[in-house]
Amino acid sequence: MGVTALGWTLTVAVILALLALDLFVGVVRPHAVGFREAIAWSVFYIAVAVIFGLVLAGIVGWGYGTEYFAGYVVEKSLSVDNLFVFVIILSTFAVPQEHQHKVLTFGIIAALILRVIFIALGATLLAFFSFMFLIFGLLLIWTAIQLFRHRNQDPDVENNVLVRATRRLLPVTDEYDGGRLITRLDGRRVVTPLFVVLIAIGGTDILFALDSIPAVFGVTDEPYIVFVANAFALLGLRALYFLVTGLLDRLVYLSVGLALILVFIGVKLVLHWAHVDLDPSVPEISTPVSLAVIIGVLTVTTIASLVKVRRDPDARAHASVVTRGRPRSAETRTRRRQGSEG
Template identity: 40%
Template structure:
């Protein structure tokens, strides 16, 4: 698991993530339970995106300073940007599933922020482990790239066919398993995960939501993490681009929640992105598609799909 990033930049990254989470949790505690509006979500989205670009600029400077090569610094920062954009776009699919979960359990708007914050914390830990293990496996077994590539292509095809269909949790096996293992109360008890009912301590629906959000992120990480390995095998770039995309997930959720109907065709674009990234991975030893081309393709697909979605929703 090699990385071009110097050790001090790893330390800066860890300190930054811990500080960002601390500030977010402190702000959350001071604000208390409340429904997040579009303005607040937009402000936080801009902050997270801005911080990601600042970190990428620091990464560019660190590579240039340690190697003396501007061209290499440009290439590595472009890899970060491409990985970040891919993760951001694939996170949209997570968000649509989160919307279904919140709707199914009728989670009050004022509780959704806390659920997402805890989900983000769990996602960072789980994805870090998956990325480190995945990086080691790829460095030891190069042929796994072909397995990942084929998996992404098949996932993209499956996502295309499933796009536009109504998602449902009624027959979800994970939900059925959780209900068998955990007795659950019928009503929420504020933001508590457990409550006492008839003298017995049982889980609340909010705890079920937390579990499903965590399971959903693990499932989607299986798709998104191989997608970044198609762009770069540098563990630092894979990890940092992934984590920065996750940090802005909560704010992006509330933005897309307000505009879900306007981007109803976005899953078709995400399916095409997965097929493209999977194909890039399958061709890696035959023809290496430049990172700038990959970034352009991903950006173009997203732009066309969002524009198409806006126009068709406007006509409807």
């Protein structure tokens, strides 16, 4: 694409301004988010992402514009899966509603930083080693298989390696102390449960970055598009959480849909590797076709989920489990949620 230094600077400035706005709303002015506010912020972030895509397409052409929108849709769908785990973490540790803003904003910033690192690493590997397209493709196919196998399980957050290590190495109080991460108990410094929650969120961000970066490289090999697609998908995550928290359980086939999308992108990467390294006659899958397939799978998944829940009101969705800790049953999750609500 030949993005200039000025282009990168302006893009990063816009993203940082949006992050600053998120920080102001979520940290400086903590409060419980209502449904109307969540809708307003969600519409705002989606509108910003769409406007950016239209401006990008107008400047560099619809070829790159289509790649951006395909990458954005992929990352947005994966971010919904990310929300499942956030819901489990916040309910498991009974995070007060007025502090959920802070946790989610931290999760977004940490995810963005980690994905910048992985984007740089992935772009470098693809530039120097074309067989990395094969590796990324096989990784996505393996991830999809694991996603499908564990589609009816949730991760056990408290048995996460980082959470266990934190509890073992640091003194942790059982009580929240406002929004503090560190407090004093009996004259000594201890960390609060909020500190442990941030550790769990950070560990989750690492694992989701490992999944999402190869996926978005499957629809574009432009680091700039990979970065902005990730950034705009993540920036709306906080508002989307408060908007769809009560609706996430209804997306019972989300894991199946995501598994199909990851398999499709994995095959696309393998075909691209074979086309470049083995035989130019090997067919490739175009970006417009990719975008159509991704949107189609998500549409069918959503409609099928709503039909399933209408026919079976007890049906519930689960967070995807690949390498995100030991799975736990839906009954365990229900008991924890009931306990946190009480």
